[in-house]
Amino acid sequence: MRIWIDFINTPQVSFFEPLIEELNALGHEIVMTCRDSSNTVQLLNQKGWDFQVIGSGVKKSLLSKLIAFPGRILDLRKFLKNKKIDLAVGQSSFYLPLTARSLKIRSIYTNDNEHALGNIPSFLFADTIFLPSELSLKKALSQGASKKKITQYPGIKEGIYLWKKALNIKSLREKNKQNKIYIRPEPVSAQYYKGKENFLDKLISELSSQYQVVVLTRGTEQANYYTRKFQNNVTVPEKPLDFLTVATDCLAFIGAGGSMTREMAILGIPTISVYQAELLDVDRFLINEGLLVFAPRITSQEVIDFTNKTENNLNKSEKILEKGKTAYNLLKYSILGNTK
Structure with a gap:
């Protein structure tokens, strides 16, 4: 086919x-x-x-x-x-x-x-x-x-492709020490996004004085902005980082919307959404499940408190990842059933 x-x-x-x-x-x-x-x-x-x-x-x-x-x-x-x-x-x-x-x-x-x-x-x-x-x-x-x-x-989109990787990520996180905060800025070019731009500057600046901060930008223009803004005290990768690198090295993830925020959340990684527009139904689901914290105006001190007291959510994510396996097979059989 x-x-x-x-x-x-x-x-x-x-x-x-x-x-x-x-x-x-x-x-x-x-x-x-x-x-x-x-x-x-x-x-x-x-x-x-x-x-x-x-x-x-x-x-x-x-x-x-x-x-x-x-x-x-x-x-x-x-x-x-x-x-x-x-x-x-x-x-x-x-x-x-x-x-x-x-x-x-x-x-x-x-x-x-x-x-x-x-x-x-x-x-x-x-x-x-x-x-x-x-x-x-x-x-x-x-x-x-x-x-x-x-x-x-069943479940959400991210479970479809993460259920296979979840056990390996869990094992690697148990072996490695997490010491970086990853931040994913807003989807500025998306038609559906109506929120603020560059609203994370103060938070990034304050967190970078205590943590290794990595900003995962969404394109060249955004990468240039953050590289100029923070120069040497914040890491702005020139190329997309391997997903496994981020997931195993992430002390906490702060996302301004998009799939990566949900990816980290369903893996049980401490995750904060600072999305500035109307939440999606799938995000509300993760918030209700206790896997995602929604705090659009979070301060650096609140992030510090969050990283210090947050519980390990790896076990909470297992049920959603199991749904992801079911969803993956459902999509695969739908594809095979539609081909001739």
């Missing part, structure tokens, strides 16, 4: 990694396309995968995104039309369902962000809609999703 996967942002690389490995082992061929945004191309190159870059990131404004949208679909069609694709699978790629429908290819679309406007056309044109059980079905239906198309999986 020949399966097309489209990557439009960094979290999708981790999401599809175990599926790509298993599908390749089963003899299926994966055709990959990528939008050059954030650290996506760098991460794909690190995996050593063969992929085609089509399109780049666009400005945050809705108008800019709408103007760029049809152009990338036309470019995707041109690249794919003679590739004899059997099935298209995308995680939050709004381009994929429309492109697939125009080429008469069946598609599976999954997303865990109920605020993304791109869900509206994606729900309409996708053949199968794969959603986490923790995302409100009512919200999905309000964006045009058909009940007949929806498959709900």
Whole structure:
């Protein structure tokens, strides 16, 4: 079978990694396309995968995104039309369902962000809609999703690709001393993000006087800003760090939204969300489970207190990771069942 996967942002690389490995082992061929945004191309190159870059990131404004949208679909069609694709699978790629429908290819679309406007056309044109059980079905239906198309999986998206790695990470954390605070700034280019920018400067400055602080930026512009701002007393990696490095070395994680914050939380790593916009349903789920602390205006002293008294959440995460295993198999069988 020949399966097309489209990557439009960094979290999708981790999401599809175990599926790509298993599908390749089963003899299926994966055709990959990528939008050059954030650290996506760098991460794909690190995996050593063969992929085609089509399109780049666009400005945050809705108008800019709408103007760029049809152009990338036309470019995707041109690249794919003679590739004899059997099935298209995308995680939050709004381009994929429309492109697939125009080429008469069946598609599976999954997303865990109920605020993304791109869900509206994606729900309409996708053949199968794969959603986490923790995302409100009512919200999905309000964006045009058909009940007949929806498959709900247990838990949250991050469990789908982390359940295999969890035991190894737990073992490494028990052996190593965690001494760094990792901070992930806000998703400035995302259409759904309406919060503040560069609001973490004071917190980073104060924490860096007591801890090793690593700022995991979302692109070149953000990396340049933090490198200039903090110069030598804060680490701003030039390339995306290996996930295992972050997870095993992380004393505490502070995230201003996005998948990485949830990744750390479901692994039981002390995690604080400082997200400045409306929370997603999946984030509320982790907060209610006690795996994520939501403190959008947290002070450096509160972070210090948190790292000193926080309990080990590794055992709490096991139930969610077990759901992730079930969800992974559900998605895999959905893919295999849709191919011919």
